[in-house]
Amino acid sequence: MGAELSSESNQPEVSLAWWKTFRKVVRVLASLKLAVVIIIALGIVTAWGTIVEAQYDALAAKKIVYNSIWMWGTMISLIVSLTAVMIDRWPWQKRHTGFVLAHIGIIILLFGSWVTQRFGIDGSISFGIGEKQKSVILGETDLAVYSTFDGSQFTKLFDREVDFFLKPAQKKPLAIEIPNGAIKIVESLPYAIREQKFVESTDPKSGVAIRFQMQNPNVNITEWMLQPSKEGSETKDLGPAQVLIVANFPRDFGGRNAILFRPVDNEKLEYNIHTARTRDVKKGFVRAGEMIRTDWMGLEFRLLKYMPQAKEEITYRPVDKPTPLTTAAIRVEYTAPGQTTVSHQWMGLNSLLKLFGTSEAYVVSYANRRWPLGFDVKLKEFRIGRYQGTLRAASYESVVTLPDGSDQLISMNEPLKHAGFTFYQASFESDPSGRPTASVLSVNKDPGRGLKYFGSLLIVLGSLHLFYLKRRAWMQGPRK
């Protein structure tokens, strides 16, 4: 793919001194040695990107490397070098065809990529079967704060794109002004695992929390349960049996296996065990550390911990590397209007946080940006085809319904084009048994596509021409 080094092109008849200087500068920039350095630099920068991707993920590689100043610098140097070498060879001759085509092709390809990056849309939509979506989720993240007095009318106080990945909040906290108070993002984690904890609460309206173990030779389950409020109830379904915390016992329990608990005081709970087979109800009291025998397959129930007033606390534990379970998270510092004490709460990406003042409330939203499609898409069906006699997937396909009522099939390698957007089958989500629950489509709009294809075509044609020039050298026999 090399160009001819010789450049005995005739200098045009220009007497101006600046023209000579220009040609001199161009000659330096067109140097092949400089080109080699730039090519190697590009190789090194992109290699670094793949290592970052292997250690973290594609998003990290994009943010740290591919959108970095290093990458931009090498790319711009490359374009300058490619342009300079073409100017330097001016006026072009027939034998320059391949070299010019290949170099212009590369410039057009890079320009097309920039157009895609700047004006294109690259996002995804995820929906369960039967659900509708009307916007695409993009990679950018936004932080917004709303205030409300009645819970139905919201006023937007703040809305801005944030990038805590490159600018962690612990280095540069983000402060949001609210009347007489403050909301401050003081810490951010790029990769964190959500953890749920139950802690003692001082609020007299809080419900109880229990931690229990159910055990027989085949089963061993340990779970937490939290009653949402003093009057509320909570149910945990454990397959063949249910565990409930209730404020009052019902008379009958519809012939299911269930253990029902009712808080009595700070020490003990009252229980009713309903056995489906015998329709028996066993009653009694239990304290932390005590064990109850059930009549179901020898299951024993042990109350491990009892908190008479408890609340749920969400924390995020930082981890070094992303996995499918990690999310980005931020810590919000809140100073309620007119107060001096501050409270801290964690929130994950794509969630809402409610903060209460004396008469008003604030809602903080930290989420990926949504881009309106301009129409609705509904997931009608999602299916996985399997290879014979295995669980190995052979194909994935989604059937979506468009606003005109038509059903369209989107499968791996068979995208759907509609209203300027292209929808591709990207992946799916499934429940623990492997049954698909949601389909993930990647959605994009690429205005740079034509340029990239045209540039690629020129590169290929140029390379072929360079090859054609060498045909004699190729066809000759051994050199004497």
Place this chain on the structure above:
Amino acid sequence: MIGVLSMKNWIFTALILMMAGPVWAEGEVGRDVKAKEGMEALKRLPIQDSGRIKPFDTFARETLQLVYGRTSYRPPERSSEKGGEGYDKAEGEKRDRRARPAMEIIVTWFLAPQFWDEQQIVEIKLAALKEALKVELTRDRFSPRELVANDRIGLVLQDLAAFRETKAKLTPYYQAVARLENQLGMYQAIKAGTILRIVPPTLEASAQKAEREKADPLLPKEPDMWRSVAEVDGPLKESFSVVAKAFIRELPGGEAPVDGSVPRLQDAVKSFMELARAENPTLYPDGKDIGIEVHFEELHPFRLAWIFYVLAAIAISAAWISNRKGLMTAGWALSFVAFLIHTYGFALRVYLTGRPPVSNMYESVIWVSWGTILFAFFFEWKQKTKFVLLSGAIVATLCNIVADSVPHVLDASLQPLEPVLRSNLWLTVHVLTITISYSAFFLAWALGNLGLGFVIRGDKATSPRIEAINIAIYRCMQIGVVLLAAGTILGGVWADYSWGRFWGWDPKETWALIALLGYIAILHARLSGWVKQIGMLMGAVVSFNLVIMAWYGVNFVLGAGLHSYGFGAGGVEYMSAFVLVNLAYAGYAFMLARSRDAAKS
């Protein structure tokens, strides 16, 4: 199963005598032609496994490979401590250690598990896993009994399950645990017969399925699950039990009952297959493809090919040293024979899988070496230096030997395709173009090493040999760059079509680009006069490391990105050692050439 189960106890005693005693040693002698034909028939019994119908022989080889780490079984030198009576009897006599075919072993796992439970057949290589299990570090194989009884194994497997919950990539340790889980699972499933799916679903079941699919034309084709030995009953079960008895009869040392109640194996298999076919004639294979697959496995074409490539390389080297024309003709002929066998093996594989054979590392190694030979033929024909064909033969030998000898890294089994790779022209064109460019670079690499060898032995940069090698390397790089550029762009087109973006800095595509940049840099440096003859030799050797990274490294070292269907593990230490030794060799040659230049001036 009663018939088969009652058989099992009898076989247990029989096997102990056979495996441990001198009876087995009589081996092949005791077998008549009919016995061999019977075994051949059983090899061709169709079985459904891992998403396709395959010959029983292939299933047995793959299973033994997974559990035992080899495709044939070699009885141990010393019997295990719990060898039983049979062992004591055999003591003092020389034991036969000839390898037993996989099929005999797998069938007897099912028929006589009591015997195999005690044999050291489960391969564990990773020391960390052996430590975790608190077993002897000096052994590589353990008996199913001792592993099941191991008090740490439950914890180790639970630990794996917990690690999987985190959805993080499996580390080599967890990969080894996952393999152990598979090994034990596979052994158990064969013992119980649940994985021996050798009877197609009934016509009724197929018809119901067809009905469901007809009712909803969008419904993807659901699998036709075959029935296992454990599931069938009635005449099919009885027929299989006859197959089992006949199988025992044909084993070395097996004897026909006097009353003639047990038929020859060939007849027993035939009548079983007739019964199975009658269950669902359309789903039951006609035996042609099964026969071809058995032929492919037994011919082992790629091993045969490398033997001929080695001979070709020897002939060419001899021709070069002695300068005799006849030897060079022999070199050409031998490499051509090797190439024909290589191509034949390839054609069989393509026929059997019904797709271009570049969907995993093993296949790409075979394909790239095929391309290297093709380029070597062309350039040798043009240039007539002997070095090009020699380099080609060396690369082909190297690739085919590696493909043949590290089955745990390069999986040779025929596997169904991942969804993203199914039936697409662009994919085929893109992968074939990129990998064939690797062939050209591989040839340049071998030529470069050869040239550096000449430099070490005192050749000057201007010597005719170095000159000739330089021309060949330059041609290889040119054609490689054009193919790699075109292939990378085609990959972009394919990615745009399939994933919705032309370029996404995916590690696989990025490394293909980096390799391309590396060679473009060399070609430009050559134009600028930065790189001269010896520099080109160096360039051919050093840049090939970029190809290794793009080809092997992304899948086996980085293991990230969208090309995950080709990911694998293992061999990293060998590959790194190979790369380091090669770089040291190239560096030494380069320094030597430079010091000579300095001395001259």
